[in-house]
Amino acid sequence: MAAADFDDFSIQLCELLNLELPSLTCDDEGRRAFTITHKGTEFSFIERRSHRSENMSMLVKFGAPPSDKAAEVMANLMNANFLMMQKGGGAFVQMPETGEIFLHRMTPLSQLHVPGVHTFLNKFSDHVARWSRDYFLDSAANASSGELRFARLA
Numbered sequence: 001m002a003a004a005d006f007d008d009f010s011i012q013l014c015e016l017l018n019l020e021l022p023s024l025t026c027d028d029e030g031r032r033a034f035t036i037t038h039k040g041t042e043f044s045f046i047e048r049r050s051h052r053s054e055n056m057s058m059l060v061k062f063g064a065p066p067s068d069k070a071a072e073v074m075a076n077l078m079n080a081n082f083l084m085m086q087k088g089g090g091a092f093v094q095m096p097e098t099g100e101i102f103l104h105r106m107t108p109l110s111q112l113h114v115p116g117v118h119t120f121l122n123k124f125s126d127h128v129a130r131w132s133r134d135y136f137l138d139s140a141a142n143a144s145s146g147e148l149r150f151a152r153l154a
Helices: 006-017 067-084 114-134 140-145
Strands: 033-038 041-049 054-063 091-094 101-108
Touching: 006 033, 006 041, 006 054, 006 114, 033 114, 041 114, 054 114, 067 091
Parallel strands: none
Antiparallel strands: 033 041, 041 054, 054 101, 091 101
16 A cells, blocks of 8 residues: 555554654654664665655665775666666665765655565665675676666555
């Protein structure tokens, strides 16, 4: 079932995962967000309301690459970004303050099938576990085969 709004999404997701409902307080810019940990991976959900629609940003925390391989890792992630442009709009981003890598995707809540999020969480928990072993460097050749494709959520 699609989420009616951000509150509905958070309720449905927490019920699905048997988690306590987090408090949804506003940050300095008026955005509400919450973070969960699933299979050792942090997932953040951020409300992105506009006058036209209700959207949500989903962030998957991968962590910082090793400094001695940062250039190679970043080049590989840029290639993955290019391949994902046509697969749902997911993109790897880097937090400037920490150097940590996140996967970001903006999704209209009206198109988000909440039970499908569980598949997304499982899939990306596996990707984060692999990242912590090889930072996707050993699998760069596989990226073009769609191995890093974004889970279909709608």
